[in-house]
Amino acid sequence: MRMFLAIVVCKLLRFVGRLVGKGSSLPGQYALKICPDILQKVKLPSYIIAVTGSNGKTSTVEMIAAILRKSGKTVVYNEEGSNQIEGVATLILCNSSLGGKMRGDVLLLESDERYARLSFRWFHPTHFVITNLYRDQLTRNGHPEWVYDAIAPAIHPDTTLVLNADDPLVSCFARGHEKVKWFGVDRCSISTEEHHGVYHDGARCPACGGAMEYEFYHYEHIGRYRCPACGHHRQDADFSVTSLDLEAGKLTIGGETEISLAFRSIYNVYNILAAWSAGSLAGVDRETMASVINNYILKNGRMVQFTLGRRHGTLLTSKHENSVAYDTNLSYIRAAKTPCTALIIVDSISRKYFTGETSWLWDIDFGLLNCGEVKQVILCGRYVNDLALRFDYTGIPAEKIVCYDTVAQAAAALRESGNEELYVVTCFSDRDKLLNLVQREQ
Amino acid sequence: MKVTILHLYPDVMNLYGEYANVAVLCRHLEALGVEADVQTAGEDADFSTADFIYMGAGTERKQKYVLAAAPRQAEGLRSAVERGAAVLFTGNAMETLGASVSSAAGKVWPGYALADFTTVETEKRSPADVVAVSTLWEAPAVGFMNKCSVTRGAATPLFSELSLGFGNEEEHGAEGYVSGNVFATHITGPILVKNPDFTDLLIRRLFARKNWTVPERLPVLPHEREAYAVTLRELRGRIGREG
Numbered sequence A: 001m002r003m004f005l006a007i008v009v010c011k012l013l014r015f016v017g018r019l020v021g022k023g024s025s026l027p028g029q030y031a032l033k034i035c036p037d038i039l040q041k042v043k044l045p046s047y048i049i050a051v052t053g054s055n056g057k058t059s060t061v062e063m064i065a066a067i068l069r070k071s072g073k074t075v076v077y078n079e080e081g082s083n084q085i086e087g088v089a090t091l092i093l094c095n096s097s098l099g100g101k102m103r104g105d106v107l108l109l110e111s112d113e114r115y116a117r118l119s120f121r122w123f124h125p126t127h128f129v130i131t132n133l134y135r136d137q138l139t140r141n142g143h144p145e146w147v148y149d150a151i152a153p154a155i156h157p158d159t160t161l162v163l164n165a166d167d168p169l170v171s172c173f174a175r176g177h178e179k180v181k182w183f184g185v186d187r188c189s190i191s192t193e194e195h196h197g198v199y200h201d202g203a204r205c206p207a208c209g210g211a212m213e214y215e216f217y218h219y220e221h222i223g224r225y226r227c228p229a230c231g232h233h234r235q236d237a238d239f240s241v242t243s244l245d246l247e248a249g250k251l252t253i254g255g256e257t258e259i260s261l262a263f264r265s266i267y268n269v270y271n272i273l274a275a276w277s278a279g280s281l282a283g284v285d286r287e288t289m290a291s292v293i294n295n296y297i298l299k300n301g302r303m304v305q306f307t308l309g310r311r312h313g314t315l316l317t318s319k320h321e322n323s324v325a326y327d328t329n330l331s332y333i334r335a336a337k338t339p340c341t342a343l344i345i346v347d348s349i350s351r352k353y354f355t356g357e358t359s360w361l362w363d364i365d366f367g368l369l370n371c372g373e374v375k376q377v378i379l380c381g382r383y384v385n386d387l388a389l390r391f392d393y394t395g396i397p398a399e400k401i402v403c404y405d406t407v408a409q410a411a412a413a414l415r416e417s418g419n420e421e422l423y424v425v426t427c428f429s430d431r432d433k434l435l436n437l438v439q440r441e442q
Numbered sequence B: 001m002k003v004t005i006l007h008l009y010p011d012v013m014n015l016y017g018e019y020a021n022v023a024v025l026c027r028h029l030e031a032l033g034v035e036a037d038v039q040t041a042g043e044d045a046d047f048s049t050a051d052f053i054y055m056g057a058g059t060e061r062k063q064k065y066v067l068a069a070a071p072r073q074a075e076g077l078r079s080a081v082e083r084g085a086a087v088l089f090t091g092n093a094m095e096t097l098g099a100s101v102s103s104a105a106g107k108v109w110p111g112y113a114l115a116d117f118t119t120v121e122t123e124k125r126s127p128a129d130v131v132a133v134s135t136l137w138e139a140p141a142v143g144f145m146n147k148c149s150v151t152r153g154a155a156t157p158l159f160s161e162l163s164l165g166f167g168n169e170e171e172h173g174a175e176g177y178v179s180g181n182v183f184a185t186h187i188t189g190p191i192l193v194k195n196p197d198f199t200d201l202l203i204r205r206l207f208a209r210k211n212w213t214v215p216e217r218l219p220v221l222p223h224e225r226e227a228y229a230v231t232l233r234e235l236r237g238r239i240g241r242e243g
C-alpha cells in the first residue's frame, strides 16, 4: 500500500514538476519518505547496468543506450545525469506501473561512488562497468583510492563486474569477487615503454605497495602491468581492442570488427570498448553494435566548432581539477598538422562550489603544447597568473605566451589579429564566457 | 654555491602537484646564483648531505608505506636536523614527523618522532580552502587542505589560527608545526608557489645554515606575487560572504 502511494505521489509530483520546470529529484525524495525501501520492492528489469569511473561515464552510458536501443531493447536511463538516489528513485518509479513493476528491458545508470553506496543497499546492478579511476576533483571527491574504498563495499556478490583490465586500481575490484569480465587494449601504435605525464599513480602496486613493473603504457597509469611482489597483474581481457591506429582513426575489436573513430583519442577508444563489452553482455550481436559505434558522434557535445574574426576555432571541453581530461585535449592539439594557437581559460574553478584551489594545474602536462605547430599560447581568466606561473615550468618559450585578465580581452585580441586555427581548452564552468562571444557553427 | 635538496618519495607522496614546491625553490635559488642539486629517494634515503628535505602529501595508504620505513630512517633524519638542515613536510607527510599515526580502526604506526604530536585518522574528509596567520611572516598564507585526521600535541604550530580551514585539532584552530628549521603543515599542493613569503623565509634559513650572506632583497619571480594576491582576494571575498 505504501509502495502504491509512493508511486502515485512520485508520478504526480513529476507531472506537476514538468509543468513548472522543476528538477527531477524532488518526486523521488517524497517517494522515499513515504516508503523508504521502495527501491527494494519495485520489480526491476532483468538487466540493470551501472557505469562508474572518473572519466567517460556519460559518453559510455550514451553509447550503451544507443547500442541497446538499436537492438530493439527498451532502455530507461538517467539521461539528465541526476545520479543521486532521489533522482534515480524518480526515474524508476515514473517508469513503473502502479503495481510496482518497472517497464523497459534495461535500467541503465550513470553512477558515482556516493550514489553506489546509497542506492546499491536497495537493489544491485546485474552488470557494473568500471572504466577508470584517476585524480578527479580532489577538492570534492577525494583521491582515487578513497573513491575505490567507497565503491568496493557497495558491490553485491551477484553483480557481474565489467572492469578495465588496464587500470591496476580498477582491477583490484576483482579481488575476492567471482563474476568478473575484463576489457582492455592490446599493445598498439600509441603504447610506450616509458611513462608519460607529470605524476605516476601507477608507480606502486595498489594491492601491496610494491614497485610496479609495466610492459607498456597506453597513457597515465593505464597499460600492461605486473607487481613482482604480490603478483597483481593485468588480466587477459574478454573484450579487446586488438589493433589501433589512432592517426588513421581505426580500431579493431576482437580481431575482426573494424570501427572508425569520430574523435581520435585513446579515451574515446576505451569508452567505445566499455560500451561494446556492456552491449555484448546484454546479448547484442557484433554487427548491430558495430553499426552503432562506427563513427559515433557523441550527443553530449564536448567539442564545439566556431568562428572568431578570421579564425576557425575548436573548443575542447575539459574539466577543471581533472588533469586526465586536460591531457586528452592537449594531446589532441599536439597532434594538429597545421599552425595553431591554443587558448587556455581558468576563470571559475567550479560552477557548483567555490574554491581557490589551483594545485591541479601542476598535474596537467601543459608541456604537450611545447611543439612546432603550436605557435602561440594565450592564457586568460581570473587565475591567469597561476596559469602563467605553471607555464613558466613547461619549457615553452616565454615569447610564445600571452596573458589576459579576462576572457573578453583574450577574445577581442584573437578577433583583431591572426587567422590560424584556434584551439580552446576550458571547463563547463568557463566555456560559455567564450562561446557567447563567437559565432558557433552547426 | 650549492644547496642539496632531498625530495623524499616523489613518486608516491605527490598527490596535489607537490613536486612544484621543489621546482619553485630551485628557481629562486638559481636566481640567487645558487646551484640546486635535487636528489630523490624513498626507503633508501641518505640524509647525510641534505641541506633541505621535502616530502609532500599522499593517499592514506601511501603514507603508510612511508611510515613502514620511518622508524629505521628516523635516526638519519634526526641527525640531519641536528646539523641544521631545513625540513618541510606538507599535507599528510606532516603526520609522519610526529610520534605516531593511528588509523580510524585503531592500528598504530610509529612516525619519524621528530616531534611529540600524534595523529588519528578520521572516516570523514575535510577539504577546505585555507587562509592562515603565520607565526613567522606577516602576510596571511593561502592554500588548500584535504585532510581526514586530527593531530594533537603540536605545541609550536606554524600557523596560530586560520580564518578558513581546519587546524590541527579543530576548524580555524592552530595549524601545523614548527621547531627551528623544521616546518610542517597539512596544507597540500604547491604551498611555496602560492606563498612567496614562505619561500623567501626558507631561502633565508638555507643561506644562514650555509653561512652565506643573505641578500637584502630576494628575487621576485614573475607572476608569483600577482597569483598570491588574486587567491587571497578571492578567499577573503568568500570569508566576507560567509561571515
Ligand SMILES: [Zn+2]
Pocket (backbone or CB within 6 Å): A205, A206, A207, A208, A209, A210, A227, A228, A229, A230, A231, A232
Ligand atoms: Zn603488489
